[in-house]
Amino acid sequence: MQKIDRALLVALNYTSDLELTKQSIDELEELASTLDIKTVDKMIQTLEAIDPRYFIGSGKVLEIKNMIDILKLDMIIFDDTLSASQLRNLEKALEIQIIDRSFLILQIFAKRAKTHQAMLEVSLAQKLYMLPRLTGMSKSLSRQGGGSFNAKGPGETKLELDRRRLTDEISNLRYELDKINKERLVSSKKRISNRIPVVSLVGYTNAGKSSIMNYFALKFGTDKTKVFEENMLFATLDTKAKRIQKDNHPPFILTDTVGFISKLPPELISSFQSTLSDIQTADLILHVVDGLNYSDLQINLTKSILNQLGVSSTPRVLVITKKDLRSSAPAVIEDYIYISNKTGEGMDQLYQAISAHIYSDSRIYALKIPFDKGSIYQDLKDTSTVLETKYLEDGIYVRAILNPVKLAHYKIYLT
Numbered sequence: 428m429q430k431i432d433r434a435l436l437v438a439l440n441y442t443s444d445l446e447l448t449k450q451s452i453d454e455l456e457e458l459a460s461t462l463d464i465k466t467v468d469k470m471i472q473t474l475e476a477i478d479p480r481y482f483i484g485s486g487k488v489l490e491i492k493n494m495i496d497i498l499k500l501d502m503i504i505f506d507d508t509l510s511a512s513q514l515r516n517l518e519k520a521l522e523i524q525i526i527d528r529s530f531l532i533l534q535i536f537a538k539r540a541k542t543h544q545a546m547l548e549v550s551l552a553q554k555l556y557m558l559p560r561l562t563g564m565s566k567s568l569s570r571q572g573g574g575s576f577n578a579k580g581p582g583e584t585k586l587e588l589d590r591r592r593l594t595d596e597i598s599n600l601r602y603e604l605d606k607i608n609k610e611r612l613v614s615s616k617k618r619i620s621n622r623i624p625v626v627s628l629v630g631y632t633n634a635g636k637s638s639i640m641n642y643f644a645l646k647f648g649t650d651k652t653k654v655f656e657e658n659m660l661f662a663t664l665d666t667k668a669k670r671i672q673k674d675n676h677p678p679f680i681l682t683d684t685v686g687f688i689s690k691l692p693p694e695l696i697s698s699f700q701s702t703l704s705d706i707q708t709a710d711l712i713l714h715v716v717d718g719l720n721y722s723d724l725q726i727n728l729t730k731s732i733l734n735q736l737g738v739s740s741t742p743r744v745l746v747i748t749k750k751d752l753r754s755s756a757p758a759v760i761e762d763y764i765y766i767s768n769k770t771g772e773g774m775d776q777l778y779q780a781i782s783a784h785i786y787s788d789s790r791i792y793a794l795k796i797p798f799d800k801g802s803i804y805q806d807l808k809d810t811s812t813v814l815e816t817k818y819l820e821d822g823i824y825v826r827a828i829l830n831p832v833k834l835a836h837y838k839i840y841l842t
């Protein structure tokens with residue numbers, strides 16, 4: 428039986444908003460439990476600024492030292508990213524495994540990664556995280572065998588890795604991921620040439636993004652297989668794209684991707700570039716918010732990551748989920764669509780909002796298509812909304828809603 432590690436969680440409250448610090452340390456507890464680490468106690472210290480030596484004050488370090496035996500602790504987990512020297516100093520002073528929030532998140536990603544691409548991306552992020560900490564790193568980050576970080580595959584971190592090897596591995600991983608990204612670009616170019624708009628689901632982890640994908644795919648998708656949706660942090664690590672088309676409506680591609688979290692290690696954002704690139708090419712972004720567990724913090728965090736990805740000008744719709752689990756609507760200032768993935772409430776409205784955004788320039792036109800151009804009629808049926816069809820003597824009369832691109836294409840058939 429695997430031994431359950433016992434941890435003390437430590438957060439610093441230097442933002443003057445104690446409530447936010449509490450939320451964050453509770454989330455850290457959830458992250459730890461994802462890796463089967465038991466939280467024995469939580470400690471918040473209020474300080475004006477971070478202590479550069481130990482992150483927390485040196486008095487607190489002594490206090491923790493006295494708790495280690497009493498609480499039978501195996502590790503201390505800090506709710507912020509520690510510098511290499513802080514890691515080293517804390518380890519020296521406390522003689523116990525020291526872990527920070529970034530490391531924990533990276534471990535969860537490593538555990539969840541299933542596809543080749545996700546494994547490469549996580550591995551790159553882990554190595555980028557380790558590189559500046561190599562000198563300060565001893566037992567803690569290189570721990571092998573036993574306990575929660577019995578690292579395998581992408582989670583593997585080897586003590587003997589020197590900076591040189593690590594740098595080599597980082598450039599190899601970047602090269603591999605670059606190749607994948609290029610293939611991706613080709614396929615997204617193909618999509619552009621087919622002119623099917625792309626709608627991207629983004630938001631905090633566990634918000635309900637994959638559930639929206641499953642709802643639409645089941646009702647209106649060509650591929651009805653479910654993507655993985657689960658009440659857990661970071662259920663999705665890769666990108667899935669599905670074609671969605673309601674009867675008599677033009678289609679769109681819906682993409683689902685990895686969720687975000689507060690204090691997401693920057694290494695992850697840079698290494699997940701190819702996975703996140705789907706968001707950057709989207710025509711519309713659905714910002715999904717967990718209706719049960721929502722906070723301004725989560726909403727703002729997603730916004731700031733979207734800004735970092737350079738998509739601040741892409742049209743956006745705010746979608747709040749889990750309507751079935753709440754009695755009153757959440758007090759969010761912006762306009763939003765309130766849905767339930769379980770009962771289907773609000774989903775029609777969401778579909779309409781998507782259509783209105785991606786086909787906003789569409790108008791109704793009448794066309795006459797010669798009988799020998801049957802493929803054009805088929806294309807209209809596949810990609811536009813056909814309102815009426817009549818078979819006349821000299822061709823097929825069609826009334827359809829066309830977007831500007833389709834209009835330019837079929838101009839000569841307008842009647």
Ligand SMILES: Nc1nc2c(ncn2[C@@H]2O[C@H](COP(=O)(O)OP(=O)(O)OP(=O)(O)O)[C@@H](O)[C@H]2O)c(=O)[nH]1
Binds near residue numbers: 631
């Ligand atoms: N009751 C209820 N549960 C929901 C709703 N939407 C999602 N859930 C549940 O919430 C949990 C998380 O949903 P996911 O769709 O996996 O969330 P996600 O945003 O894809 O999460 P990550 O992949 O971790 O980023 C799952 O257990 C879902 O079944 C909803 O509208 N109502």
Ligand SMILES: [Mg+2]
Binds near residue numbers: 637655683
């Ligand atoms: Mg998901």
